[in-house]
Structures are given as structure tokens and as C-alpha cells.
Amino acid sequence: MNTTKELNTAYRLRHALDERTHELPENVRERLSSARKIALSHKKSSVEAPVAVLQPAMAGRTSAFRQQGEGHGFAWLGRMSVLVPLAALVFGIVGIYQYEQHQQMLELAAIDAEVLTDDLPLSAYLDHGFDAFVTKGQD
Known part of the structure; x- marks a missing residue:
């Protein structure tokens, strides 16, 4: 305009x-x-x-495919060059989140197993004095 x-x-x-x-x-x-x-x-x-015009290496091949009538050649490759890394990033983030959740569940299960196999009753863990005793005993 x-x-x-x-x-x-x-x-x-x-x-x-x-x-x-x-x-x-x-x-x-x-x-x-x-x-x-x-x-x-x-x-x-x-x-x-x-x-001088810089052309990608595949530029000549895509025009050859178009001349032969085989559709758009590698035109879809340009669109996929954005989607593939984006999908990999999303799957990577989801995978890391799932792994961290699984590790946290295993740690909580190990703590629960230790508490349940211990000789102390559960009320001892709720006592504030016991907490002070445990921290004093570690020093």
C-alpha cells in the first residue's frame, strides 16, 4: 500500500x-x-x-518434484521443522515430571515402610518432646 x-x-x-x-x-x-x-x-x-540469492540445498529438488507432478515434494518438511522440536520439548517435560513424581512416591513409600516396621508406636512420632529427643540424639 x-x-x-x-x-x-x-x-x-x-x-x-x-x-x-x-x-x-x-x-x-x-x-x-x-x-x-x-x-x-x-x-x-x-x-x-x-x-546473489542463498538457496537451501533441497530447493532444486522440490521444484523437480513439482515439475514431475508428484505434489509439493518436501514442503511439509518446513512445517515439521517447527513441530518436531516443539513436540520433543513437550514430551521431555512430561517425562521429567512423571519421573520426579515416581521418585517422590518411592521416597514416601520407603519412609512409610520404615515407620511401620519400627518398634515405636505412632503416637511417639506425634509427640513434640520425642522430636526434640531425636534431634538432640543426632548432635
Whole structure:
């Protein structure tokens, strides 16, 4: 849309200049004409200059597949290059979460097994004095 505005402005400007050209002296018109020819020659030479374009290695192969009528070739590969790492990341995070949950369950089961196989009654573990005794005994 911006290019359209620029083109319209250029056309209006050119039209306004063309309307007033007959009022200019002859030597000024000749200088403007030669300057315009020089500018156009520079413009044409810059447009015709080759531009180096970096193409992926598979670019030629996909166009060959399209010419043979085998569909879109490897076009799906571009879409999958985003989805595959994203899926791997999600599965990795879910796997790590499941592993941590399993390890926590095993630790709690081991603590429960130790408490149940001990000779002390459960009420001893609830006593605040016993907790102080255990911490004092460890020092």
C-alpha cells in the first residue's frame, strides 16, 4: 500500500513538472533532459545487476518434484521443522515430571515402610518432646 502511494505521488509530480516545462528556457530543458537520461541509465544498470540469492540445498529438488507432478515434494518438511522440536520439548517435560513424581512416591513409600516396621508406636512420632529427643540424639 505504501508503494502505491509513492507511485501516485511520483506520477502527480511528473505530470506537474511536464506541464511547466514549456515555460523553462531552452538550455535548462536540455540540461534537465540530459540529467534525466543519465539518471535513467543508472537506474537501469542497477536494476539489471545480478543479485546473489542463498538457496537451501533441497530447493532444486522440490521444484523437480513439482515439475514431475508428484505434489509439493518436501514442503511439509518446513512445517515439521517447527513441530518436531516443539513436540520433543513437550514430551521431555512430561517425562521429567512423571519421573520426579515416581521418585517422590518411592521416597514416601520407603519412609512409610520404615515407620511401620519400627518398634515405636505412632503416637511417639506425634509427640513434640520425642522430636526434640531425636534431634538432640543426632548432635
